[in-house]
Amino acid sequence: MTARVNRQILLKARPEGAPSPDHFELTQTPVPEPGEGEVLMRTLYLSLDPYMRGRMSAAKSYARPADLGQPMVGGTVGEIVKSRRPDFSVGDVVLGYGGWQEFAVSNGKGLRKLDPALAPVSTALGVLGMPGMTAYVGLLEVGRPQPGETVAVAAASGAVGSVVGQIAKIKGCRAVGIAGGAQKCRFVTAELGFDACVDHRSPDFANELQAACPKGIDVYFENVGGAVQQTVWPLLNDFARIPVCGLIAQYNAAGPMPGPDMFSVLRKRLLLRGFIVSDFASKQADFLRDASEWIRTGRLKYREDIVEGLEKAPASFIGMLQGKNFGKTLVKIAE
Numbered sequence: 001m002t003a004r005v006n007r008q009i010l011l012k013a014r015p016e017g018a019p020s021p022d023h024f025e026l027t028q029t030p031v032p033e034p035g036e037g038e039v040l041m042r043t044l045y046l047s048l049d050p051y052m053r054g055r056m057s058a059a060k061s062y063a064r065p066a067d068l069g070q071p072m073v074g075g076t077v078g079e080i081v082k083s084r085r086p087d088f089s090v091g092d093v094v095l096g097y098g099g100w101q102e103f104a105v106s107n108g109k110g111l112r113k114l115d116p117a118l119a120p121v122s123t124a125l126g127v128l129g130m131p132g133m134t135a136y137v138g139l140l141e142v143g144r145p146q147p148g149e150t151v152a153v154a155a156a157s158g159a160v161g162s163v164v165g166q167i168a169k170i171k172g173c174r175a176v177g178i179a180g181g182a183q184k185c186r187f188v189t190a191e192l193g194f195d196a197c198v199d200h201r202s203p204d205f206a207n208e209l210q211a212a213c214p215k216g217i218d219v220y221f222e223n224v225g226g227a228v229q230q231t232v233w234p235l236l237n238d239f240a241r242i243p244v245c246g247l248i249a250q251y252n253a254a255g256p257m258p259g260p261d262m263f264s265v266l267r268k269r270l271l272l273r274g275f276i277v278s279d280f281a282s283k284q285a286d287f288l289r290d291a292s293e294w295i296r297t298g299r300l301k302y303r304e305d306i307v308e309g310l311e312k313a314p315a316s317f318i319g320m321l322q323g324k325n326f327g328k329t330l331v332k333i334a335e
Contacts, residue, residue: 006031007310008071008101014058018321023056024072024314032105039088039111041078041096041104046310046331047125048074048317049159050246062276072100072313075130077114077121079334088113095124100313102333119295126159126328127302128291130277134245135163136287137280139221140171142243142273147172149218152209152235154228156197157184157303159328160245163291164221165194166300173219176212178228180323187326192301206231221245233260236268244274303327 005028012025034040055066055073066073076098080088085108088094095112098104114121119128126132138160145151151168155161156177165175165188177188177197188197196212198205209231216237222229225247236242265272294300305327307316313331320329 004031005029006101006103008099009310009313010070010100011056011066011068011072014056014065014068019053019056019314019318021314021318026311031103034082034084034105036084038084038105038107039080040082041076041094041098041106042081043076043078043098043102043104043310043333044093044335045077045122045125046074046098046100046313046333047076047129048313048320048329048331049131050321052317053321073097074099075125076104077124078104093121095129100310102310119292122304122306122330122332123295123302125330126304127163127295127300128288131159131328132163132291133280133284133287134277135160135167135221136291137277137283138243138245138275139164139167139219141280141283142271142275143219143221143241145171145173145219148174150174150176150213150215151219151221152176152178152213152217152232153221154178154200154224154232155246155323156188156192156194157326158223159302161221161223162188162192162302162327163300166192166294168219169193169195170294170299174215176209176217178209178224178232184326187303191303200228200231210235216240219243222247229260233264236264236270238268239270240268241271242273244272304330306330306332308332 007028010025013023015023054061058065076096078098080090080092093114114124151173153161153164157179165177168175175194177194178200179185180201185197185199188194198209198212213235217235218237218240220232220242222244223246305325310333
């Protein structure tokens with residue numbers, strides 16, 4: 001290892017409303033040395049995910065806020081370059097939580113070795129990682145789709161939504177996606193095999209969504225909230241299930257946004273459940289077994305949106321929150 005400098009992107013300030021580049025700071029420090037029982041990882045890929053917007057805030061949530069003046073939190077795929085642990089060797093490629101920096105020290109907790117021969121290592125941050133497992137457990141454990149039902153999913157071309165719809169098809173359901181723009185909608189139907197995809201930017205979005213769901217909606221996988229949610233709500237069937245994964249349209253809101261008609265929750269006997277992927281940690285082996293097989297047999301496809309260079313992480317993250325990404329958002333930092 002020749003590099004002696006560790007570039008980091010720190011959380012400089014907590015945003016009110018939408019984050020901007022001013023909320024981040026690119027800095028550099030010496031590459032840290034691992035202590036006894038620790039390893040040093042060189043980051044290969046950094047994952048950018050919507051949940052990070054919540055971690056930038058000091059508001060109470062399911063996870064502790066990111067610390068000001070420290071590297072932004074985030075999942076990583078890295079290579080072990082120094083090891084003082086017997087269970088990890090130099091050259092091992094691991095899935096971890098190194099954050100927005102080029103090198104990170106870990107005590108080994110939570111690290112998982114990856115086999116680059118089985119799948120591109122970047123997939124451990126996407127279709128075979130947290131987003132893929134979020135789709136798997138959210139749909140199957142919370143949504144519980146039955147053959148013949150209609151499953152609608154917002155942000156259908158994204159890392160989570162794209163997997164939700166494909167699993168719905170594997171389970172014998174009608175899959176209807178909602179995405180932003182004609183290009184994303186074409187990808188969702190032509191490449192991913194959804195039955196339909198509706199552009200939420202269309203001036204006739206409500207009527208087009210109703211036409212795509214002639215029998216109503218039995219499972220709505222919520223990734224977005226806001227105006228999309230309000231358009232979906234009247235189409236929900238009795239006993240519809242709503243796994244609430246994310247509310248990306250509302251993350252930057254400075255105040256409360258209009259919500260759904262809660263009377264219909266009672267009248268239609270809806271199941272509305274928020275969930276975090278870690279709630280279903282015991283399902284990880286099932287997810288990896290099924291998803292790996294579906295990818296191998298061509299039943300589960302994925303798309304990655306990769307930028308190169310740590311310095312591009314803030315702009316890419318901001319763009320993702322605005323829907324500018326197309327697929328799973330990653331930053332490639334090293335070969």
